[in-house]
Amino acid sequence: MRLFKKTGNTMHILCFPDEEVEKGEYLLIEDEKAHKSMIVQVIDIEFANVPGVMEEMLRSSSIEEFVEGEDDDPLDIMSHILYIQDARLLICKVHGTIVNGKLTSESSWLPSRTHSIIRKIPTESLVKLANIEGSLPIMIGETRDSFPLAIDAHQLDGRLSIITGKKGTGKSHLSKILALGLADYGAIVVILDLNGEYTSLGYNQDGSKNRYYDKIKVLSPGKTFKVTLYQTNLYVIMRTLVYALGLPGTSAREFRHIWKFLEKTGRLTLHDLGEAIQNWKCNQHVKDALYSRYSALVNSGFFTDNMAEAISFEKMLRKTERNGGGIIIIDLSDTSPSDRQMVVEYVLAKLQEALSQWKIRAVFLFAEEAHLYLKETYWDDIVTRMRHFGLFTTFITNQPNTIHENIYRQADNVFLLNFVNEHDLQIISRAARADAETITSIVRDLPSHHCLLLGKVVKDFPIIVKIRSLNVKTMGQTRFFFAEKREI
Amino acid sequence: MIGQLQYETTPKYSFPRSLRDAGISKRIVELSLNSMRTASGRIFDVNNEELASFFTERVDDKYQLPIKDEFFPASIVPLRAIRDETPIIGIDVSSIKIGVTDAGAIYAVRGAVVTKINNRYRYVRFGPLPFHITKENIHEVFSELSRDLSVRFHLSPYIDSQIHLCNVIEKRLRAYVSRLVRRSIILWDGSLTAGMQRNLVNDLSKMLRTARENSNIVIGISKDTSLKFIGWRITDLLNGYKPPCLFEIRSPSLSHAGSLRVLGRIYVARLAKGGCAFRLDIDKAIPREESVVAVEKLIGNEMLYQGYPETLRLAHIYSTFTASDVIGIQRLLIRKYGLKLVAHDNMHRTLFGPYGTRLGD
Numbered sequence: 095m096r097l098f099k100k101t102g103n104t105m106h107i108l109c110f111p112d113e114e115v116e117k118g119e120y121l122l123i124e125d126e127k128a129h130k131s132m133i134v135q136v137i138d139i140e141f142a143n144v145p146g147v148m149e150e151m152l153r154s155s156s157i158e159e160f161v162e163g164e165d166d167d168p169l170d171i172m173s174h175i176l177y178i179q180d181a182r183l184l185i186c187k188v189h190g191t192i193v194n195g196k197l198t199s200e201s202s203w204l205p206s207r208t209h210s211i212i213r214k215i216p217t218e219s220l221v222k223l224a225n226i227e228g229s230l231p232i233m234i235g236e237t238r239d240s241f242p243l244a245i246d247a248h249q250l251d252g253r254l255s256i257i258t259g260k261k262g263t264g265k266s267h268l269s270k271i272l273a274l275g276l277a278d279y280g281a282i283v284v285i286l287d288l289n290g291e292y293t294s295l296g297y298n299q300d301g302s303k304n305r306y307y308d309k310i311k312v313l314s315p316g317k318t319f320k321v322t323l324y325q326t327n328l329y330v331i332m333r334t335l336v337y338a339l340g341l342p343g344t345s346a347r348e349f350r351h352i353w354k355f356l357e358k359t360g361r362l363t364l365h366d367l368g369e370a371i372q373n374w375k376c377n378q379h380v381k382d383a384l385y386s387r388y389s390a391l392v393n394s395g396f397f398t399d400n401m402a403e404a405i406s407f408e409k410m411l412r413k414t415e416r417n418g419g420g421i422i423i424i425d426l427s428d429t430s431p432s433d434r435q436m437v438v439e440y441v442l443a444k445l446q447e448a449l450s451q452w453k454i455r456a457v458f459l460f461a462e463e464a465h466l467y468l469k470e471t472y473w474d475d476i477v478t479r480m481r482h483f484g485l486f487t488t489f490i491t492n493q494p495n496t497i498h499e500n501i502y503r504q505a506d507n508v509f510l511l512n513f514v515n516e517h518d519l520q521i522i523s524r525a526a527r528a529d530a531e532t533i534t535s536i537v538r539d540l541p542s543h544h545c546l547l548l549g550k551v552v553k554d555f556p557i558i559v560k561i562r563s564l565n566v567k568t569m570g571q572t573r574f575f576f577a578e579k580r581e582i
Numbered sequence: 583m584i585g586q587l588q589y590e591t592t593p594k595y596s597f598p599r600s601l602r603d604a605g606i607s608k609r610i611v612e613l614s615l616n617s618m619r620t621a622s623g624r625i626f627d628v629n630n631e632e633l634a635s636f637f638t639e640r641v642d643d644k645y646q647l648p649i650k651d652e653f654f655p656a657s658i659v660p661l662r663a664i665r666d667e668t669p670i671i672g673i674d675v676s677s678i679k680i681g682v683t684d685a686g687a688i689y690a691v692r693g694a695v696v697t698k699i700n701n702r703y704r705y706v707r708f709g710p711l712p713f714h715i716t717k718e719n720i721h722e723v724f725s726e727l728s729r730d731l732s733v734r735f736h737l738s739p740y741i742d743s744q745i746h747l748c749n750v751i752e753k754r755l756r757a758y759v760s761r762l763v764r765r766s767i768i769l770w771d772g773s774l775t776a777g778m779q780r781n782l783v784n785d786l787s788k789m790l791r792t793a794r795e796n797s798n799i800v801i802g803i804s805k806d807t808s809l810k811f812i813g814w815r816i817t818d819l820l821n822g823y824k825p826p827c828l829f830e831i832r833s834p835s836l837s838h839a840g841s842l843r844v845l846g847r848i849y850v851a852r853l854a855k856g857g858c859a860f861r862l863d864i865d866k867a868i869p870r871e872e873s874v875v876a877v878e879k880l881i882g883n884e885m886l887y888q889g890y891p892e893t894l895r896l897a898h899i900y901s902t903f904t905a906s907d908v909i910g911i912q913r914l915l916i917r918k919y920g921l922k923l924v925a926h927d928n929m930h931r932t933l934f935g936p937y938g939t940r941l942g943d
Binding site for chain 1: 611614615696702703704705706707708709710711712896900904905906907908909910911913914917
């Protein structure tokens, strides 16, 4: 390989056919005279612009179909000509410099064209150099050079992460690996499970219980997840009514009065709330608005007056932390869109309450397709304010346009699976942790179950990894009508 | 008794094997290798601008024939295609300057022979072969290359080594094909003219004679011609006539045209509808009627692209150098002969240091 040119932080390296280099690999440009080595990543591979190739191809393609022949090429020059024609140009991005064995972010120097030696840098060396694994490794999978790559759980702590990729590329699979990895180190993980994909995390593929079984709690709203109004303070119910059920401001003010009245008289039950709304002296429109929301609360099945069947979410969080971490899965698969919003509002409000009062240290929230249950107003709240309380979110989506641009910009880690749609690529290229060219070029060609890791988890060295398999019962499979005819 | 028809089989040729058997390639390869050894370890200057100028077409009849504007009694000859499976053979050779060393220049030559036999096209490519031509070896290289051609090489300060190299290899290929094939139409790229030097004329005459002895007919085809007749470019003379047709340029001034000897009968031909008109030179020793029949066999047995014979077109395509060919050859030279590549602008500086540049350079 030979260094050809440098423009900004882009290096062009000439690579010959007998040198195998793939997109995403790292190269070391060693300049012995300068006592420095530059680390670059191959983000694209093109044919070198060898003059005359077009003529050569036209010459062969237009006539080879009907002309046979032989070459008497005693000096075997054709092999050199073909070698030249297959030369490739590696488009690389500069990622730092090694000086005296230490990694620095310096990229302003220029290695020598004539005497620099360019070689591939194994992922193992890069991981050691950048200290990517850290002290709490979570095994993610294998890199292209068969290195088992683990990320440091510390790099998910206090961070905002995004997992995105087109349908069927393994997003949920990756988030399961991260969630279980975090739970291994004692973290509380809450998963907003839209399709019931995570409900079998406690089981092996053969259906037997796995080592996580006792650490996993699955809550199904209206079934195994019910709450009393008594457990729900005014702040939580107000958020639910305003954001999830769209209660107007005037009616909300009236509801606050009713709630406080019931609280004072010790009658904070679902039944008494209904009666109080009906008997409350107020504008009929307000009363109607309040009663319709009340009916929604009742019909959701999420609220109950029966203390025996109610669950204290806060206690569950505290218990999970005491027991050395675990995963609470909110199964939203059988919940209607409006009930879903109500449940999520409740969960988030309770999390915020518990975190702000230091009842628990921190929670890792995994939110699948959050745009389906999260109000617009909540996005910034989760990313900025709630982060300071200790709520560290990972958004998982196959529709990158549903995540706001400012979320991408603030994301500390991005796990990118394959995308081919130009529009989607444009959106994800807004992630601030890597340059747009790297993202769009590499992600477009990612095979299934391969992920491009960006951000703090890889110390800003984008790395492609094949996600490891997980011995967990799969629940996220699509149901098929012609199931018997499909190969599984 | 039932009469049995006698079919004459179409000749089959194995050009690459025959080339090797004839020793033609062996001797040229040896000369190439010997000349290249003298380039070993030398400074090598690649002038890309000069290379770029190569990739332009040359005018075929570099010899300017002075045709006097006399009356010519000939008339347009309409042609009818004769399909009899006569083999058609096209020959072309290309050369290119690969670079300059501190002792001379390196050229590469490649030849192509394309045959159309039994309705199938086949090609043989010979080369590319690099030659390092220096003041010291120029005489030896060209003398050796010309040995069997009865051409005596005279060192002249005005000689263009590249053209000469190309011509010598082309002559060898033409001579070889004339000897090897039978009852074929052999197409040369260019005209049947030679300089007035006796050996050049002899050389061309010998090749044509060999071809005739083997019942072959040589036709030289010029893509571009600057010949003019009564103020017209000769290829424009056929405008308005229905192709395929032929028109002979009969002019007494043509047999001894200044410093040139014309060994062919000169025609202008438009061989296909919608095609271009070309200058055709046909061996003068072939009777006029037979020459016309040869052209009729050509149009009957050959595919014509824009009126130009496909074998000759393919021979041209196969022999021509592309820029990537040149880079590939340069790579081989640097790797095999340890040539030290320098940028063109730095040649003087490399050789003479601060004394090699003018003020301001």
